[in-house]
Amino acid sequence: MIPATASQTAGPYWHMIDFPEWADLLRPGSGNEGVPGERVTLTGRITDGDGAPVTDALVEIWQAGPDGEYEKGFSGFGRCASNAEGEFRFVTLKPGPVPGRGNAMQAPHIEIAIFARGLMTHLVTRAYFEGEVLNATDPVLNMVEDPARRATLVATPQGDGAWRLDIRLQGEGETVFLDV
C-alpha cells in the first residue's frame, strides 16, 4: 500500500483557479436550470482565532439535490472565494434528506470544505438548516453533545430564502469541524 499523497496548503494565490460564477449553482450552463426546488442562499463569515476575517479562503460546497440524490438531476458542487469581510455566498437549491448509514436518515445539509493559507489540510464542516424536523435525529448532529457547539453546524434563516452560517476557525464559538 502507498499512503495517500500529503496535503499542502492552497496558499494565498489560489485565486488563479477562482471562477466566481461557480458560487451560483443555478447559473446558466450549470445543468441545474429548471430543476424544481427551493432557491436558497448560504452566506457566512469566516474568522480566525483573533476574530479577524479570513479574506483569502477557498470555500467549496457539496450537496444533494432537493430530491436527496447526489449528482442525479442536480449538480451540487460550488466554489466561492471569501471576500474582504471574510464572507462567502452561494446560490443553490435547498437539499433534501439523504440516507445515512444503516437505516438512519440524515437531515438536509450542505458539506463545506475550506482551504486557505495557514490550513495544511482543508477543514470540513456541514451546514444544516434550523427548524428541520430531521435535525433532532440526524446522526452527525447527535454526535455533538454540547448544544452550543452543535449550533455551529446549523444555519439560521434570514428571510426570503437566505441562510447564514458563520464559521469560526479557532477560539470562542469555534465551529465543529469534521474528521472525514
Place this chain on the structure above:
Amino acid sequence: MTDPTAYRRPLPGTQPPLDAPAYGSTHKRHPKQPLLRIPHTLTETSAPRMSPDRYPVQADMSQVNGKGALGERIIVAGRITDEDGRPQRGVMVEVWQANASGRYHHPRDQHDAPLDPNFEGRARIFTDEDGRYSFLSIKPGAYPWRNHWNAWRPIHIHFGLHGAGFAQRMITQMYFPGDPLLELDPIFHATPDKAARERLVSKFDLQITKPEWALGYRFDIVLRGREATPFEKA
C-alpha cells in the same frame, strides 16, 4: 440500501497537522478543539462528476495566444492511483503556479519580480483510463515570503484533485528535485513522515523529456483508498 464503503483514514505521520508551529499562518487558523470523526455517508463517498464538457481542458501553460512564455519549458506527467494502486480515471486536476521569475499572475502578489504577458499559470486536465495526466508549463521560480527572516518558498506547482468521493478531495504541492530550499521550508517539513515528504518531490524523467523541446518531470499522486469492508470502525 447498503452502506457506502468508507475511505481509509490516513496512516499516522503521512499528512501534515493543522497546528504546524513553524508555519506562522497556522497559529490563528487551526482549530483547537479535536475534529469530530464521523462515519462516511453518501455525502463523503459521492463527488461531483467533473467532465471536460463542463470544465474545459487547458493543458498548455507554456504559451498565451501562440506566444511562448519566458523560462525553461517543462512537461509534467504522472499517474493518479488510490492507495491500492488502482488507477483513478476522470480525476479533474487543477494546476496553478508562479512564472519563471517567481511571480504569480495575481493582483495580490506584489513580489518585485517581472510578470510575463505570455504566462498565466493555470491549467486543468483530466486523467485517462489508466489514471495518467500530463501538461506543459514553464519551470516556476522561487519567491520570498514573510514567514520568517529571509524565507523563500522552494519552487513548486499547486495541484487540486477532484476524485470519485468528496472525501478524496485534496490540494497539494509538487516540488522539484535538488531544490536547496526544500530543507528550509516549514510547509514541506510540516509532514512528519520523511517518505511522505519525499513523495511530494517530482522526479526528473528522461522518458517524459522530449528531445529538442522540453525536460520532463514525473509526479505520481495517490488518493485515499477504500476500506476493505463496508464496515468502518469510527
